Amino acid sequence: MIVVEIGTVLFVALRLLDGTTVASARFYSVLLGSMAVPLMAAVGRRAAPDGWGGRVGIVTAAIVAIHPAIWVGDSMLNNETVLVVVLPLFLLACYRALDMPGRNTSVTLAITFVLVVLTRVELAGLGVFVLPFVWLRASPDWRTRLHSALAFGVTAVVLVGVYSGWNRLRLGGGSPGPSSVVGYVLNAGSCDPVFVGDYKGLWYPCWFNPQTATAIEGDTRVADVVDRLVGKPGYTDQLTDPEVGAVGLAEDPPPVELFDGFERLEDIQPTLTANYGMLPDGSAGVGVWVNDQPVIDPDTPVEPGDEIRFRFNFYFLMTDEALTADTLTPPTLKYIRDHVDGLPTVMAARLGRITGVYRTSETMAADQLLEDHGWLPSRLGFIGLWLQTPFAIAGAVVLFRRRRPLAPLVGPILNVALVTMVVFGLSRYRLSADLTIAVLAAIGLIAATHRFGPNRETSSPPDN
Amino acid sequence: MTRWQRTVAAIWAVGLAIRLWDVFGYRPTCAPGSSIGVLGASCYTLKGDAAGFFGAAHLVRLGEVGMNPLLYNVSGGRLVATASKPPLGVAWLALVGWLGDSPWLGQTIVSVLLVGVIALTVRHSGAEPER
Numbered sequence: 001m002i003v004v005e006i007g008t009v010l011f012v013a014l015r016l017l018d019g020t021t022v023a024s025a026r027f028y029s030v031l032l033g034s035m036a037v038p039l040m041a042a043v044g045r046r047a048a049p050d051g052w053g054g055r056v057g058i059v060t061a062a063i064v065a066i067h068p069a070i071w072v073g074d075s076m077l078n079n080e081t082v083l084v085v086v087l088p089l090f091l092l093a094c095y096r097a098l099d100m101p102g103r104n105t106s107v108t109l110a111i112t113f114v115l116v117v118l119t120r121v122e123l124a125g126l127g128v129f130v131l132p133f134v135w136l137r138a139s140p141d142w143r144t145r146l147h148s149a150l151a152f153g154v155t156a157v158v159l160v161g162v163y164s165g166w167n168r169l170r171l172g173g174g175s176p177g178p179s180s181v182v183g184y185v186l187n188a189g190s191c192d193p194v195f196v197g198d199y200k201g202l203w204y205p206c207w208f209n210p211q212t213a214t215a216i217e218g219d220t221r222v223a224d225v226v227d228r229l230v231g232k233p234g235y236t237d238q239l240t241d242p243e244v245g246a247v248g249l250a251e252d253p254p255p256v257e258l259f260d261g262f263e264r265l266e267d268i269q270p271t272l273t274a275n276y277g278m279l280p281d282g283s284a285g286v287g288v289w290v291n292d293q294p295v296i297d298p299d300t301p302v303e304p305g306d307e308i309r310f311r312f313n314f315y316f317l318m319t320d321e322a323l324t325a326d327t328l329t330p331p332t333l334k335y336i337r338d339h340v341d342g343l344p345t346v347m348a349a350r351l352g353r354i355t356g357v358y359r360t361s362e363t364m365a366a367d368q369l370l371e372d373h374g375w376l377p378s379r380l381g382f383i384g385l386w387l388q389t390p391f392a393i394a395g396a397v398v399l400f401r402r403r404r405p406l407a408p409l410v411g412p413i414l415n416v417a418l419v420t421m422v423v424f425g426l427s428r429y430r431l432s433a434d435l436t437i438a439v440l441a442a443i444g445l446i447a448a449t450h451r452f453g454p455n456r457e458t459s460s461p462p463d464n
Numbered sequence: 465m466t467r468w469q470r471t472v473a474a475i476w477a478v479g480l481a482i483r484l485w486d487v488f489g490y491r492p493t494c495a496p497g498s499s500i501g502v503l504g505a506s507c508y509t510l511k512g513d514a515a516g517f518f519g520a521a522h523l524v525r526l527g528e529v530g531m532n533p534l535l536y537n538v539s540g541g542r543l544v545a546t547a548s549k550p551p552l553g554v555a556w557l558a559l560v561g562w563l564g565d566s567p568w569l570g571q572t573i574v575s576v577l578l579v580g581v582i583a584l585t586v587r588h589s590g591a592e593p594e595r
Contacts, residue, residue, distance in 0.1 A: 020522075020561050020565060021493075022493050022508075022510050022518065023487075023492075023493040024560065024563075025518065025521075025557055025560045025561070026487045026493060026508065027484075027487055028560045028563070028578075029556070029557075029560070030480070030483035030484060030486065030487055031480070031578070032556065032578075033483060034476060034479050034480040034483055035581075036479075037472070037475060037476040037479040037480075038472050038473075038476050041472045041475075054468050057468070057472065058468070058471050058472065058475065061471075061472050061475040061476070061479075062475050064479065065475050065476065065478050065479030065482065066478070066479065066482060071479065071482055071483050071486065072486070074483050074486075075483065075486050075487045075491065075508065076508075076514055077510065077514040077517055077518050077557065078513050078514050078517060078553065079517070079549075079550050079552065079553035081553070081556065082552045082553050082556050086552065115552060118550055118551050118552045119550050119552040119553060120550060121550060163551065166530075167530075167547040170530060170545035170547075171545050171546075171547055181547075181548045184548075249538045249539060250538045251540070252539075252540030252541075253540070254536055254537050254538075254539075254540060254541045255540075255541040256522075256526060256541075258518070258519040258522040258523065258533050258536065258537060259510055259515060259518060259519055259522075259533075259537065260496075260510065260518070261495075261496035262496050262509065262510035262511065262515060263510070263511070263515050263519070263534070263537055264496060265537070265538065268537075268538060272538075315534065315535055315538055315539070318532045318534060318535045318544060318546065318548075319535065319544055320544075321545075321546060321547060321548065372491075372506060372508065372509065372511075374490060374491050374506065376490070377486075
């Protein structure tokens, strides 16, 4: 009855908010995101040493409830809202597989793992940092381990395979499986501003940096020079094609308005002309200039010595994601190879960014302005992390000493560290680690109260 | 309910209150085209990745699954396939949008089910066996 009553209240609230608006989507998203509190309480209960489960679960729930780094993403309408629900389900499935190794628990584990990967692709790394340790620890019998791994593998391959296959059918044979943005993401951490400049370690749209070249003997049309810059013959023809290219964007309204009044064409139009040039008729260019004049005709004649400027067009990058991967990935990898000496310091800076210890105030400001997290959550998110860290380390030591499974809690932290070092340091990429740090910190806190509290105990009391 | 379950439920209520304060108090949704300062924070504007998720979910409700909404918006409705957004985030917002589009009875039923799932989660989390 209570459920029906609350549900009815929610329904009325939805009606008042107008069910298809951004505001109603945010309302429902925080409702979903709040489920992380009881779910992580359950994780804490399962992860804790014997006799500590109840208290660890409650402390974990409290941290997850109030820690801004965890709740700030719930209302952002990004994938963090879903992640705070599916990651605890995966962790619970890990503990179930540890308690009851076998085919059924492995299939459940695989389903939750795929849910996590289809929420944030980089969390596929949990397959390396968590799963092998779960199987090795779950059973001493190699036959059970093999059956579990097989059941997991078949389920995961089928589920991911269906989605990847669907993507290949839609995007063409060159599309890279479950996500098309790997090269794009790598590119966002691989240029001077984020490698050696003021934004070192942060995210930056590197593809947005203009490229220039001088026409040489043999170049007769602007497309010859731009295609050479991009490394793809025919790129300029496609870019300037009236049907599939970037000509005439933001001029005609879409049949259906998708964004509840946001992303308005009248706001986008000036940005396009500022970024890609304004043509004589006032419309936006495509990001190609000959001697500082924007052009949209690939056959525009050029002569040796003419200066050609080119900038990847944000919207054209969306028209063919396989082509975009082909054009962005090679120069990104080349940049990294050319700057390999600076890689260790950049990796350290990225880790410093995501933990808030490198250029702290600037990093907090980036979290506020780049991610729109607001002044308060941007500060308290990092402070909360720093406060938890010593307790989390203590919690990991306690688990290690008591021979409790560590991989489900430490694995996400290692995965975040690795991904951050490879791409860039943005705090919302830390979310999966924030959730497991909360559990480890809760264990460390309970251990500290046992050791230093007013009622010091030599052995742990049972939970009620 | 056990004492542990009641405690977790109470903490959940606090967590939900903080999140609702964020949505309605600290970072309310901006009127399109405006940016109001609220307690040192800006109001929430749909943009970037979030716009991609929200628009893709809207396209799903129109029957166009896996299409790029940002390109659709600026190109007069051109539909181009995308795999740039993980599907679960889009699926969630599509469900929320469906809640808003569907008849009142459908909304009520789904709202009740959603709250039921949350209630069961709280209950189940307290029922985990102690080793």
